[in-house]
Amino acid sequence: MLKRTRVTNAIRALRFARGEMTQAELAERIGVTRQTVIAIEQGRYSPSLEMAFQIARVFEAPLDEVFQYADDEAGKS
Amino acid sequence: MTFEERSTWIYAAVALVSFVAYAAVIAGRAQGVPLRDVAYVAPMLWTIGSGIVATIAGNVLVAGIWRGDCGKRDVRDQEIGRFGERVGQSFVCIGGVAALALAMAKAEHFWIAHVIYVAFLLATLLGATMKILAYRRGIPDC
Numbered sequence: 001m002l003k004r005t006r007v008t009n010a011i012r013a014l015r016f017a018r019g020e021m022t023q024a025e026l027a028e029r030i031g032v033t034r035q036t037v038i039a040i041e042q043g044r045y046s047p048s049l050e051m052a053f054q055i056a057r058v059f060e061a062p063l064d065e066v067f068q069y070a071d072d073e074a075g076k077s
Numbered sequence: 078m079t080f081e082e083r084s085t086w087i088y089a090a091v092a093l094v095s096f097v098a099y100a101a102v103i104a105g106r107a108q109g110v111p112l113r114d115v116a117y118v119a120p121m122l123w124t125i126g127s128g129i130v131a132t133i134a135g136n137v138l139v140a141g142i143w144r145g146d147c148g149k150r151d152v153r154d155q156e157i158g159r160f161g162e163r164v165g166q167s168f169v170c171i172g173g174v175a176a177l178a179l180a181m182a183k184a185e186h187f188w189i190a191h192v193i194y195v196a197f198l199l200a201t202l203l204g205a206t207m208k209i210l211a212y213r214r215g216i217p218d219c
Contacts, residue, residue: 032151035079035212044215045153 006070007046011037014059014066030054080143081154082212085161087135089205095128096198113185121194157211165204172196 015021023041027034030051039045040055047055056066102120103112175192211217 032153033079033149035082036151036153039153039215044213048152051152 008043008068008070009040009066010068011041011055011059011066014061018059026055026058029058079154079212080139080149081158082209083139083143084136085205085208085212087139088132089202089209091128091131091135092198092201092205095124095131099124113187115187117187117190121190156216157208160211160216161204161208164207165200168196168200168203172200 011026015023015026023037024034027037030037031054032051036045040047052063052067056063059066099120103115103117106115106117106120172193172195175196176189179189179192
């Protein structure tokens, strides 16, 4: 049933590291609603690969610095 | 809350309120009359028609209140929309099969019409519930 995604991310930390970028600002730059950015940050929504690259590009960071994928054991806990 | 989520709430609320109003009218007309003989066609058409109008009016109202969000629909909204419709679709199929069985069994038109109506209602409510859950908790893996 409903479960959290195993994709975790550092978007919140990266936003603050980039001059306290707001969720609305990030949402506008990647062309989604602010609620979608909130859902991604909170792990309630896994973005598509394309959106993940767009987010990484906004932060000028490699993809695996922005997103991480928990291994099986971590995912079960 | 996104425009699409608000719209989903309106859709579900209108469907539920319309059904309750319709059921009250039919119950009122069924006093001392067998259910199958109750004149249901006009109330059902009015219920469906007014439900469509109320949904449109609700969306216009919401769009007027939250102007910034009006009509915004992103990839997550699309995914949640597809998910909710897929879940609700099961009730449409069940309703269709049940109506077919009733027709083959030469059941009264009253029952055939109501099986279809209730199936659409359940499809709407279940689909909307799953969409709202997906907005709040995430889209399940399936």
